[in-house]
Amino acid sequence: MESAEVKKHRTTDNIAISYTGIFDTEILSVLAKEIEGTLSPDDKINKKVFKIFIELAQNISMYSLEREQNSEGSDMGVGTMIIRDFDGYYEFSAGNRTTKDSIIPVMEKCDNINSMTRDKLREYRRLQRNMPAGKKGGGNIGLIQVALTASNPIEYALVKCEDGEYFYIVSVKINKE
Amino acid sequence: MEDIHIKGVHEAYFMPTVNFEVATGNCEISGESYLEETTKFYAPLLNWIRDYIDTVRGPLKFDIKLSYFNTSSSKCLVDILDMLKTYQKKGGQVTVNWYYEDSDEELEEVEDFILETGLQINKIPME
Numbered sequence: 001m002e003s004a005e006v007k008k009h010r011t012t013d014n015i016a017i018s019y020t021g022i023f024d025t026e027i028l029s030v031l032a033k034e035i036e037g038t039l040s041p042d043d044k045i046n047k048k049v050f051k052i053f054i055e056l057a058q059n060i061s062m063y064s065l066e067r068e069q070n071s072e073g074s075d076m077g078v079g080t081m082i083i084r085d086f087d088g089y090y091e092f093s094a095g096n097r098t099t100k101d102s103i104i105p106v107m108e109k110c111d112n113i114n115s116m117t118r119d120k121l122r123e124y125r126r127l128q129r130n131m132p133a134g135k136k137g138g139g140n141i142g143l144i145q146v147a148l149t150a151s152n153p154i155e156y157a158l159v160k161c162e163d164g165e166y167f168y169i170v171s172v173k174i175n176k177e
Numbered sequence: 178m179e180d181i182h183i184k185g186v187h188e189a190y191f192m193p194t195v196n197f198e199v200a201t202g203n204c205e206i207s208g209e210s211y212l213e214e215t216t217k218f219y220a221p222l223l224n225w226i227r228d229y230i231d232t233v234r235g236p237l238k239f240d241i242k243l244s245y246f247n248t249s250s251s252k253c254l255v256d257i258l259d260m261l262k263t264y265q266k267k268g269g270q271v272t273v274n275w276y277y278e279d280s281d282e283e284l285e286e287v288e289d290f291i292l293e294t295g296l297q298i299n300k301i302p303m304e
Contacts, residue, residue, distance in 0.1 A: 025213070029189035044280060047245070054211060054247050122285065126293045129248075129255055141248045149282060 014084040023061040023077050024070035031057070031081070039083065039090070040176070048174050049083065049090055051149045055142035056094040056170060057081060064096035065165065088176055092150075095169040100158070103168045107156055109143055110170070114153040121148055150174050178228050181221070185209070192218070193243060197225050202235045207242035210250035219253035226260050236270035237261060242303065244278055251286075258294040265296065276303045 017034050021027065035050045064077030079096030116124060121144060128141040147154055150172040159167045178199050185194035191209035198204070204226075212218045229237065239261065246254065258273070265271040275290070275298045277283040284300065291298050 025189045047280075048282075051245070051247075058247075122289050126289055129252055129293065141251075145248050148285075 014086055016083045016085040016090070018080070018082040020080040021078060022068045022070060023057055023064070023079055024074070026070070028057050028061070035083070039085075042176070045090070045174065045176060048149050049092060052092050052146050052172060052174065053081070055146050056092070059142060060094060060096045063098070063102070065099060066097040089173045090176070091171055091173050093169060093171040095167055097161070098158075098166050098168045100166055103158060103166065106143075106168070107158065110154045110156050113143055113147045118148070118151075146172055178225075178232060181225055191245065193246075195222060197222070197229075199229065199233060202229070202233070202237045203240075204237065205240045205242065207240070208244070210243055210246040210254075212250065215247075215249040215253055219250075219256070223253075223256055223260065226257065230260070230264045230269060234269070236272070237264065238272045238274070240274045240276065242276040244303070255290065255293060258290060258296050258298075262294050262296040271296070273298045274301055275299065276301045278303050 016039060017031065019027065019031055032050060032053065035053055036046055039049055040046050060077045060079035062077060064079045066078040067075050068078050070076050077096060079094060082093045084091040113121065125141050125144045125148065128144060143154060152173045155171045157169045161167055180199055181195055181197040183192065183195040185208035186192040187209060190213050191211040193206050193208040193210045196205045261271045261273065273296060275287045277287055277300060279302065287298060287300050
């Protein structure tokens with residue numbers, strides 16, 4: 001399944017924190033502590049990355065096509081998250097297996113979010129917050145929140161794996177200033 | 178009707194501290210809100226407010242001091258604010274103080290809660 005895009009996602013350059021595996025409560029808690037405590041000397045930046053992490057990690061837990069049972073027997077999503085440290089910004093990436101049908105609306109939502117000004121995005125969040133929750137109980141506004149928190153566009157890639165399934169990667173930059 | 182007192186927890190999930198007092202109508206939600214079952218946590222809080230409005234009919238003062246809340250929690254916070262707005266429209270005395278940390282994004286979010294619910298919210302920087 002190693003396409004060039006996925007390899008790029010998995011390159012070890014500039015990695016500050018990376019994890020691949022089951023996205024269950026215990027692991028998320030360990031990763032959250034790493035981000036909150038050690039990523040940047042600036043607590044405001046850590047908080048931004050943490051907020052983005054929570055929203056995107058929850059998406060992997062709930063929606064990844066690849067599932068595993070955790071130690072308590074609960075069915076949780078499997079995926080990858082990487083935080084890279086560059087001059088001037090951090091890049092947060094999250095990836096998981098998916099089906100094309102289920103991910104197309106998500107990619108369209110990213111395009112829609114990226115086309116909006118900040119004020120429009122805030123209006124969109126207000127609108128979405130008053131909509132019924134998503135089918136798995138999500139707030140349905142996670143991606144909007146990610147874009148508002150990062151103040152940068154959401155980048156994404158969809159890669160066809162050799163077994164015919166797809167790997168979806170979402171990335172966002174968080175400026176250090 | 179009884180008070181609600183919940184001590185906040187910061188472990189795998191983050192449970193906020195909650196203090197709702199029947200005698201004074203003083204209510205506080207503080208700490209961080211990121212829960213495994215968000216609606217299940219907030220349902221008793223919404224029920225308490227509903228009961229207070231129906232039976233006590235006294236003033237309500239809400240102090241919200243959340244340094245972090247995820248998007249699922251924000252939906253429940255909107256539900257609380259909507260309920261307070263409805264009470265205010267019916268003549269109830271409602272004060273909401275929202276304490277925010279020093280960040281433009283957090284101030285923006287409070288302003289959006291005001292636009293979203295039509296409720297007057299006092300924006301106070303957290304010390």
